[in-house]
Amino acid sequence: MSAEGNSAASGDSSFVEKVDDPKRRRMLVLSAAGVGGLGTAALAAPMVFSMSPSARAKAAGAPVEADISKLTPGQLLTVEWRGKPVWVVKRTEETLGRLEANTSVLSDPDSAVEMQPEYAQNSGRSIKPEVLVVIGICTHLGCSPSYRPELAAADLGEDWGGGFFCPCHGSKFDMSGRVFAGVPAPYNLEIPPYRYATDDLIVVGEDSGVAA
Numbered sequence: 664m665s666a667e668g669n670s671a672a673s674g675d676s677s678f679v680e681k682v683d684d685p686k687r688r689r690m691l692v693l694s695a696a697g698v699g700g701l702g703t704a705a706l707a708a709p710m711v712f713s714m715s716p717s718a719r720a721k722a723a724g725a726p727v728e729a730d731i732s733k734l735t736p737g738q739l740l741t742v743e744w745r746g747k748p749v750w751v752v753k754r755t756e757e758t759l760g761r762l763e764a765n766t767s768v769l770s771d772p773d774s775a776v777e778m779q780p781e782y783a784q785n786s787g788r789s790i791k792p793e794v795l796v797v798i799g800i801c802t803h804l805g806c807s808p809s810y811r812p813e814l815a816a817a818d819l820g821e822d823w824g825g826g827f828f829c830p831c832h833g834s835k836f837d838m839s840g841r842v843f844a845g846v847p848a849p850y851n852l853e854i855p856p857y858r859y860a861t862d863d864l865i866v867v868g869e870d871s872g873v874a875a
Contacts, residue, residue, distance in 0.1 A: 724744075724745050724868060725868065726744075726866050726867060726868035726869045727742050727743065727744045727749075727866075727867050727868060728742075728860070728864055728865065728866055728867075729742045729749070729751050729796075729864070729865040729866075729867060730863060730864055731751055731753065731794065731863055731864070731865060732863035732864075734751065734753045735753065736753050736754070736755045736793075737753065737754075737755055737758075737812055738752070738753055739751070739752045739810050739812075740752075741799070742867060744798075744855060744867045744868055745868075747798050747799070747800055748798070748799040748800070748807060749796065749797070749798055749799065749855055749867050750795070750796070750797050750798075750799045750810070751794065751795070751796050751865060752794070752795040752797075752810075752838070753793060753794055754787075754792070754793050754794070754795060754838055755793075758812075758824075758825060758838050759787065759792055759793065761824040761825070761837075761838070762786045762787060762837065762838060762839055763786055764824070765822065765824065768822070768843055768844060769837065769841045769842065769843060769844060770841075770842045770843065770844040770845075770846075770849075770851075771841060771842065771850070771851055772786075772841055774788055774841070774851060776850050776851065778802070778850050778851045778852070778853045778854065779851070779853070779854035780854060780856050780870060780871070782871055783854045786839065787839055788839040788840060788841070788851070788854055789839075789854075790857075790858075790859065790871055791859075794865075795838065795839060795840065796854060796855065796857050796865060796867065797840040797852045797853070797854055797855075798852060798853040798854070798855055799827075799852070800852070800853070801829040801831065801832075801834055801848055801852075802834075802842065802848045802849060802850040802851070802852065802853070803829065803831070803832055803834050803846075803847045803848040803849070804831065804832065804847075806829050806830070806831035806832070807829075808827040808828055808829040808830075808834070808836065808852075809827065809828050809829075809830060810827060811823070811825065811826060811827065811828045812825045812826075812838070813825065819835065823835075824837065824838070825837075825838050826838050826840075827840065827852065829848065832846075832847045832848075833846060833847065834846040834847050834848035836848070836851070836852055839851075840852030840853075840854070855867055855868065856868060856869060856870040856871070857869065857870075857871060858870065858871035859871070
């Protein structure tokens with residue numbers, strides 16, 4: 664290879680200046696600029712990626728939103744937070760009335776065990792009485808209970824006032840997620856931290872700070 668070729672290969676900028684042909688000189692300049700642009704893009708891409716939301720961040724506990732604007736009385740909405748199902752249930756007036764009626768069948772009716780934030784330590788275990796936000800995982804062995812809002816279900820007994828039933832080992836919870844006495848599950852269903860961004864938008868994973 665000639666001395667001229669060696670200078671070009673080594674990236675000597677003086678070589679471009681020595682090229683007499685204007686067209687060839689322009690081509691070399693554009694090629695060098697293109698390589699530099701690719702290097703800049705290669706550096707910028709990881710930065711842009713690192714600034715975007717990721718599934719890893721959500722799994723680590725990033726807040727999630729639940730739009731309840733279309734939730735009708737008796738209906739259940741499921742969102743995922745920290746890899747867990749979070750149920751949002753809009754309770755009826757009749758359901759709220761039953762929460763106080765038959766607490767003798769419950770193991771922890773006053774939510775004495777800390778399975779909920781302080782602002783959810785009430786009979787409804789919620790900020791707003793009509794909306795329950797609860798993690799849908801049984802406190803026995805981690806199964807996911809079924810939503811059973813019907814009254815006096817044949818397989819659950821005439822005194823069944825609606826709630827959640829775990830088919831794995833038979834644990835029962837009322838419409839506040841409070842566990843029945845005498846079942847395998849030792850605790851009430853867990854209430855996650857949450858707040859209302861608006862009347863129709865709940866943010867799960869952020870504390871409200873609202874006292875019950």
